Structure formats: structure tokens, C-alpha cells
Amino acid sequence: MAVLSKMLSNHYVKVYLALIGLFVVSVAGPTLEITWVTLTTAFGVAVIKAWLVIKHFMHLAIERPIAKWFLAASVLLMVLLWGGVAPDVQKHEGANWENVAAKAAVERGISEPEAHDDEAHVEQAVTAGLVPTAKSNSNLLPGGYNFTHVAFWSVVGLVAVGTNAVAIMLLLGAGLLVFETVKKYREKREVSP
Amino acid sequence: MKPIATTRAATGIATGKLAVWWVLASEVVIFGGLLAVYIMHRLGHPEWGDAAIHTNVRLGALNTFVLLSSSLTAVLAHQAAERGDGKTAARFLYITIGGAVTFIGVKSYEWWYEISHGYTIMTNTFWSFYYSAAGLHALHVIAGAVIMAFVARDAKRNIELHRVELIGIYWHFVDIVWIFLFPLLYIAK
Numbered sequence: 001m002a003v004l005s006k007m008l009s010n011h012y013v014k015v016y017l018a019l020i021g022l023f024v025v026s027v028a029g030p031t032l033e034i035t036w037v038t039l040t041t042a043f044g045v046a047v048i049k050a051w052l053v054i055k056h057f058m059h060l061a062i063e064r065p066i067a068k069w070f071l072a073a074s075v076l077l078m079v080l081l082w083g084g085v086a087p088d089v090q091k092h093e094g095a096n097w098e099n100v101a102a103k104a105a106v107e108r109g110i111s112e113p114e115a116h117d118d119e120a121h122v123e124q125a126v127t128a129g130l131v132p133t134a135k136s137n138s139n140l141l142p143g144g145y146n147f148t149h150v151a152f153w154s155v156v157g158l159v160a161v162g163t164n165a166v167a168i169m170l171l172l173g174a175g176l177l178v179f180e181t182v183k184k185y186r187e188k189r190e191v192s193p
Numbered sequence: 194m195k196p197i198a199t200t201r202a203a204t205g206i207a208t209g210k211l212a213v214w215w216v217l218a219s220e221v222v223i224f225g226g227l228l229a230v231y232i233m234h235r236l237g238h239p240e241w242g243d244a245a246i247h248t249n250v251r252l253g254a255l256n257t258f259v260l261l262s263s264s265l266t267a268v269l270a271h272q273a274a275e276r277g278d279g280k281t282a283a284r285f286l287y288i289t290i291g292g293a294v295t296f297i298g299v300k301s302y303e304w305w306y307e308i309s310h311g312y313t314i315m316t317n318t319f320w321s322f323y324y325s326a327a328g329l330h331a332l333h334v335i336a337g338a339v340i341m342a343f344v345a346r347d348a349k350r351n352i353e354l355h356r357v358e359l360i361g362i363y364w365h366f367v368d369i370v371w372i373f374l375f376p377l378l379y380i381a382k
Binding site for chain 1 (some may be wrong): 204205206210211214217218219221222223225226227229230233234237238239240241243247250254257259261262264265267268269274281317327329361362365366368369372373374375376380381382
């Protein structure tokens with residue numbers, strides 16, 4: 001009893017219990033099948049859960065400002081990506097354009113839902129390799145890329161992981177070097193009149 | 194004498210911790226970009242809802258519970274390391290590794306079940322995203338568990354205890370990614 005009481009008095013355990021409570025809400029809310037309740041409980045609660053973990057478990061609130069700047073820069077890059085790409089991807093028509101292929105893909109998907117018969121698909125599952133199926137070939141998305149081709153995702157993975165990670169690390173590293181050099185230069189000037 | 198952690202002159206932050214935040218900054222772009230693109234397509238393709246019906250919410254929820262619990266043990270390990278209690282820190286890290294193993298076990302069963310029912314990375318764009326995002330996340334779980342095993346081995350002997358916090362920060366990030374993946378891939382039908 002004393003052990004349990006001691007555990008429950010631990011700040012981290014309290015945060016954990018709050019997270020579990022929110023987790024239950026995020027699972028139970030969408031079962032009501034009301035759109036705004038689903039959005040609030042699933043995605044709104046996810047943001048609160050992430051904030052609790054960042055603040056209390058990762059201690060970002062009491063971390064040095066540079067850690068916050070690092071993360072803020074990355075989030076900004078993500079927002080830029082969204083802002084630049086969303087108008088073409090999220091929407092299928094605009095004032096002077098129409099994405100016929102994307103519209104057709106939506107119509108095809110709604111009118112011909114995939115019939116998944118176990119036996120019929122076991123063979124397909126086993127043989128699923130690098131060669132795209134006829135269906136995946138026909139499922140073309142904006143830009144003419146075949147998003148279901150595993151080779152496409154391999155390239156995207158290499159580009160995303162390789163380029164972004166290396167570019168950001170080099171950029172931040174260069175910034176840090178400049179930052180430290182300037183600081184050392186200032187300190188040197190203060191020491192020598 | 195070998196220094197435990199060298200603090201950077203300009204930033205006032207330990208080099209190891211700076212490196213972890215540095216890595217996480219790049220991870221935010223990797224996972225953030227992937228999830229942002231998924232959301233854009235999901236909003237533009239209502240038919241993906243039909244595919245999302247087949248993801249297993251119960252197993253997804255179980256894995257969410259496992260990761261949240263492993264985050265608690267990771268932070269308790271950090272708390273023990275702060276007290277200089279390496280053995281307790283190592284014990285909590287081993288429990289966290291157990292969480293990682295459970296997560297991967299559940300995920301493996303889930304994928305086996307889905308693939309054997311014909312839902313592969315080639316089935317359609319939703320499943321392509323599903324396997325890419327969950328697979329990339331699973332790789333991070335495996336990497337974290339392996340690194341944690343090395344940190345725990347040292348922590349048990351009261352060596353390099355500051356690393357307990359570093360692997361903890363990484364582990365919490367892995368948890369946060371799953372916090373967003375769960376509603377996106379399992380809840381939103």
C-alpha cells in the first residue's frame with residue numbers, strides 16, 4: 001500500500017495516468033461516429049497528449065533555447081511543405097485547372113471498392129514484390145507518379161531521409177559553428193583591451 | 194580524467210543532448226513531411242476511408258498503451274539516473290526495451306494478418322502510406338531498443354548515466370510520432 005501510494009505521488013506517474021485517461025477518450029470518442037467528436041477526441045486529444053509528453057517527459061520547457069529553436073525550425077519547414085504542396089494535392093480543381101486523374105481515382109475508388117477475398121489474395125500477398133500489379137499501375141495520382149509502386153516509396157524514403165536529414169544537420173551545424181565563433185571572438189575582444 | 198559530458202561554449206547545452214535534439218529536429222521533418230503528405234491525400238481522397246476500415250483498432254490501441262507505458266519507464270529511468278542510482282535506471286530501461294519488443298511483436302502479428310488477407314504495400318495508396326509510415330516508425334522503435342540496451346548495460350555499472358536521459362528524449366519522440374500515427378491510420382475511417 002505504501003509502495004502504491006509512493007508511486008502515485010510521483011509526478012511522472014500522475015502525468016502517465018493523465019495520458020492513459022486521454023488515450024481512453026481518444027479511443028472511445030470516435031465510436032460515437034459524430035464527425036466533430038471524432039476530430040476533437042482523436043486529433044485534439046493527440047495534440048494534448050503530445051504536449052504532455054514534450055513538456056513533462058522530455059522537459060523541453062526547461063531546456064536551453066537552442067533546442068526549442070531547432071524544433072521550431074523543423075516545424076516551420078513542415079508548414080512550408082504543407083503550404084506549398086497542399087493546394088495541388090489536397091484539392092483536385094481550382095480557378096483555371098482541373099486534376100482529371102485524381103478525380104477519376106476518387107470515383108474509381110468509391111464505385112469499385114476492393115473486394116478482398118482471402119483465398120484470392122493470399123497468392124497476391126505472397127508474390128507481392130517489386131513488380132507493380134495492373135491495379136496499382138492504373139492507380140495514378142497527380143503528377144503521373146505511381147504512388148503504390150514500392151520503388152517510388154524507396155526513392156521518396158531515400159530523398160526524405162537522406163536529403164532532409166543531412167541538409168538540416170549541415171545547416172544547423174554551420175549555424176552553430178558561426179554562433180560559437182562569434183561568441184569566442186567577442187570574449188577575446190573583452191579580455192584584450 | 195575522462196569528461197562525462199562536454200558542454201558547448203555558446204549554447205550552454207551538453208554536446209550529447211545537443212546532438213539528440215539535432216537528430217530529433219531532422220526527424221520532425223522526416224515524419225512531419227510524411228504525415229503532412231498523408232493528411233493532404235487523405236483529405237483529397239475520401240475513398241481511402243474504405244481502406245482504413247480494415248486496420249485493427251484494438252491492436253493499434255494496445256500498441257499505443259504499450260508505448261505510453263514505456264515512456265513512463267523511460268522517464269523513471271532518467272529520474273533514477275539523476276539520483277545516481279544506475280541499477281534502478283538500468284532496470285527501468287530493460288522494462289522499456291520489453292515494451293519495444295512487445296510493440297514490435299504486436300505490429301508483426303498485425304502486418305502478418307493484413308498481408309495474409311491481401312492488404313499489402315501494393316494494394317492501394319492508403320496501404321502504401323500505412324506500411325511506409327508504420328514501417329519507418331517501427332525501424333525507429335528497433336533502433337531505440339538496441340541503443341537502450343547499450344545504455345542500460347553501462348547504467349547498471351553506474352557508467353555514463355547522462356546517456357539515460359538522452360535515449361529517453363529519443364524514446365519520447367518515438368512515442369509522440371505514434372500518438373499521431375494512431376488516430377491517422379486507425380481511428381480516422
